[in-house]
Amino acid sequence: MNIDTSPNITSRNRPAKQQGVAISVRGLSKSFDGAPVLRGLSFEIAPGEIFVIMGPSGAGKTVLLNHLIGLLEPDHGEVRINGMSPTSRNLHDKIRMAMVFQNSGLLNSLSVEENVSLYLTEHRLKPWQQIRQIVREQLEHLNLSRADAAKYPFELSGGMKKRVAIARAIVMEPRVILYDEPTAELDPVMARTVVNEIRRARALLSQTSVLVTHDRELAFEIADRIAILLDGSLLKIGTPAEIKSYQSSERKEDAALRNFLTANYKNNETKSDYE
Ligand SMILES: Nc1ncnc2c1ncn2[C@@H]1O[C@H](COP(=O)(O)OP(=O)(O)O)[C@@H](O)[C@H]1O
Ligand SMILES: [Mg+2]
Structure with a gap:
């Protein structure tokens, strides 16, 4: 693989x-x-x-x-x-601990980028510019573009929501x-992207x-x-x-x-x- x-x-x-x-x-x-x-x-x-x-x-x-x-x-x-x-x-x-919910559980009033960065900004874990960069790179790893980052949950398919929820969980660097x-x-290609990402996250964080x-x-x-x-x-x-x-x-x-x-x-x- x-x-x-x-x-x-x-x-x-x-x-x-x-x-x-x-x-x-x-x-x-x-x-x-x-x-x-x-x-x-x-x-x-x-x-x-x-x-x-x-x-x-x-x-x-x-x-x-x-x-x-x-x-x-x-x-x-x-x-x-x-x-x-x-x-x-x-x-x-x-x-x-982080959980990717079956229904994704995104906040409807926030954009994709805001959903994914929320935990890091609320807890002031990193400087703002760095958070932005982290979130963009994480979205890219899940095949979500800059244009997708600006969208709101109602504009996303079920599979996209799922990938946003996975990005949101991984940027928290949970144990x-x-x-x-x-x-x-997810279609087979996106399912493959998600499998790779779950493995990559585990290799980096040993969670x-x-x-x-x-x-x-x-x-x-x-x-x-x-x-x-x-x-x-x-x-x-x-x-x-x-x-x-x-x-x-x-x-x-x-x-x-x-x-x-x-x-x-x-x-x-x-x-x-x-x-
Ligand atoms: N809050 C709840 N109140 C009553 N029944 C529930 C509740 N949550 C789950 N169940 C029941 O528990 C069973 C298992 O549900 P669930 O864990 O969602 O199954 P799955 O394996 O598909 O995830 C189902 O029969 C469901 O009807
Ligand atoms: Mg279930």
């Missing part, structure tokens, strides 16, 4: 090497109105890992990500980010980055990356490890090669996993009832 490692924002002002961030989930359960959505999930994500959570629509992937960043609290069990709860202020003061369906609504997708090809290509989530339960966790090997498993107990890995299901992930 052709990975672009040309210098940009992060190489110019690269943060000092920091301790990596580990994520631990133990016995996580969540129901809505009595209906279980997550059923006692336990797994560990290693510092710097690209961990992919793969499952069909409605499996509970977005609900799980929302727990990792502290937008939802478990009914039972716990999530720990380097030992801290994601709902604690203490954690977010110490560890910068944990959560991507919810980063390639949904712990959690990626949610229903896209098997994406998962097999980018993951260090893949967790298969079906109907709120983790069916299997393994390297892409380990997970792929179940495609041809004839064991009865692997039937659900094999069916998921080989099913010719339709991409209906681009819309969520909860966006």
Whole structure:
């Protein structure tokens, strides 16, 4: 694969090497109105890992990500980010986390450039001229032009919004980055751009990356490890090669996993009832 490692924002002002961030989930359960959505999930994500959570629509992937960043609290069990709860202020003061939402979550009243630079300007992290340069270079990495930078969210396609949201997350130089369906609504060429960018960001920042997708090809290509989530339960966790090997498993107990890995299901992930 052709990975672009040309210098940009992060190489110019690269943060000092920091301790990596580990994520631990133990016995996580969540129901809505009595209906279980997550059923006692336990797994560990290693510092710097690209961990992919793969499952069909409605499996509970977005609900799980929302727990990792502290937008939802478990009914039972716990999530720990380097030992801290994601709902604690203490954690977010110490560890910068960013999330690319399934619906992108851009601010409609701000231009693309303003959306992407907002975090850096609000926190006065860098001089204004430098922020501008960082943002432009980051947008270029995601194939967004100067003309696109001046546009407002209502002028963008779903796929463009997604790429802006990814740019916005990466310029924050987070130590944990959560991507919810980063390639949904993208054509294959743009999906490739996004894959390269996710990898480039990880190579530069060594951030712990959690990626949610229903896209098997994406998962097999980018993951260090893949967790298969079906109907709120983790069916299997393994390297892409380990997970792929179940495609041809004839064991009865692997039937659900094999069916998921080989099913010719339709991409209906681009819309969520909860966006
Ligand atoms: N805020 C909510 N209130 C009630 N039900 C919800 C809520 N959020 C998600 N759900 C339900 O949880 C299940 C999993 O949703 P979600 O995590 O969005 O799935 P996906 O794997 O497609 O991201 C779905 O059945 C959905 O209806
Ligand atoms: Mg979802």
